[in-house]
Amino acid sequence: MIDTTQTEIELDHESRRLSVTKPEERFDVQGDMSDDERVEKAMVNFAKDFGRVAATYMEACIHCGACAHACPFYEVSGNPRHTPIWKLEPFKQAYKREAGPLAFLYKTLNFKPKVTVDELKEWQELLYDTCTMCGRCTLICPMSIDIATLVGTARHAMFHAGLVPHELYTVTEKAQKEGSPLGATPSVFEDRIEWMGDEHEVEMNVNEDQADVLVLMSSIEIQKYPESMAATAKILNHMGKSWTFRTDGYEATNFGMLSGNTGWQRDMSMKVISAAEKIGAKLVILPECGHAYQALRWQGANMYGKPLPFKVQHISEFLADAVDSGALKLKTVNKSVAFHDPCQVSRRGGATPAPRKVLEALGLDLKEAESGGNLNFCCGGGGGVITIHRADSLRHGIMANKFRQLDATGAEMMVTSCSNCRQNFDESGEELNWGKDMNSLLELVAENLVEEGKR
């Protein structure tokens, strides 16, 4: 664990996206360690979670380079260094030299030289700034290699070597110390719930001792899109659910996972798991946040060490089920719509049909974008990339492509179900004069509930 850091920089609350105030002051190396120690820690932590699956992927690459053509970053930069599998090169080398079945040969004959700290520093940009772990590269790979998972594993190494981009490190440290990467501490959370309750005249349930449903929020929602809280409450009240927010377990984002600190990832997941257990929740609803879905829905049980004693749903899945069962009746909105799939919920999460069901229930005419649905282009801001200022020009380039794809559908309205994607659309939209708004699926539903006796 790194105990000294040089990243005591304030958060930028004015900006449209989650980041720090002085990005130009860069401290991308954390802690006091010798170069050898950094490499050593990187290798130990890389190997720690390295199992059969990761080894298979390391072995299987045939260096065909196809993955470059699926990567939104390569698409914009045309830089061969942004080829997805190249982002793992030092770790592929380390695997072959230290861990693979032929390690004894590679080591004795020095076929694969030892990874150096300079290489790791050079690769920081590739592992953090230019990969959102969207997994589109897996689709094109003839060997079906899950590069995104390997990037996640490589980030474990980078974190423990103290080589995280400093904005991402700062928000992660904040999340670990304060319970939120964006300053949404428990008391801030409670204040904002109260504010939204008053503003929207909706009953808010906070810190109930018992409830069937625990609702989580991401700091992005709490701080930038607080209407999400009111919208969720309104829908759950409308359905007569027993639900609550808990100030001891509310933060859905997991910057431990994004930055590569498994210990912190576990701490962050355990907070919400414990809160859910305490109130006897049968269901935990995740907010409109992609990586949060990945963290709790697919990695939560593995952090907990046993199957979770409750069901986990992304809000879009919950809404789709409610529409399906007839528990939720919605007004018809006569508009055409384009939907941006958050990669962690759709392609890598499996909930692709859910938002489509909800859009259909709203009577919206869905215009699928080119390479849409599971084949969707990532917004370029996930995986912590949006926090990193160095990545701005690439991210905006990706967004320019994204805007083009969505505009080409000719749809009147744009919708997504990830607030991180949404803040990226808002920030880039302003930067690139898109002139359109990215709407939240959840808020759209909340605005169009059919009240009893009315139609």
Next chain:
Amino acid sequence: MTLLDFARGPAMQIAIIIFVAGILWRLVGVWALRQKKDLSEARQTGAWVGGLKGLFVHAWPYKPFVPKVGAQYIIGYIIHLGLFIVLIFGTPHMLFFADIVGFTWWTLPGGVITAVAVITTLALFVALIKRLVNPVQRLISNFDDYATWFVTTAPFVTGLITNMNMWPDYETGLAIHLLSVWLLLIYFPFGKLMHSFWFVVSRYTTGSRFARRGGMA
């Protein structure tokens, strides 16, 4: 002992031993690694069906990728099919195997095999040129990529020379052809030729992992 005796005798035995033992070593070396069980609640059952599906869906790129990598896949198929056809349906090759397995099978006319071998060799050169010229492939290539190309191409070239009777001394030429094949077998376990096995393992792994989640891989 002539070179041909050596090629047909000890060289072949050594090559086969390294080939088989090396492959087993490498496969077992990976399979013996522990793998933590995924404790997340599966969205759906039948992960193995997804694994099997994964073997086939990645045999051709998804639609949006076809304009970008379709040609590369076609070159790949020409090389792989060419290798298979020449190896199995070339009469001299069949007779060589028949000696070992004890039965014969139908083969293609010599002219067809020669044509297939020429096309495959050309495809191998196209692949090499692409690797040298394409900035992405050039960057990510290492010794293994070029060594693999060499040991795969050499049997085709020496085989064609043998077939066309262009060696100064036929027997020595035939020996060189055999030795080039043994070189392929010896190199096989150490480099990316192992993808003949890994493609099944890797595609199945991803296919089954994502089948239990839903989504797409």
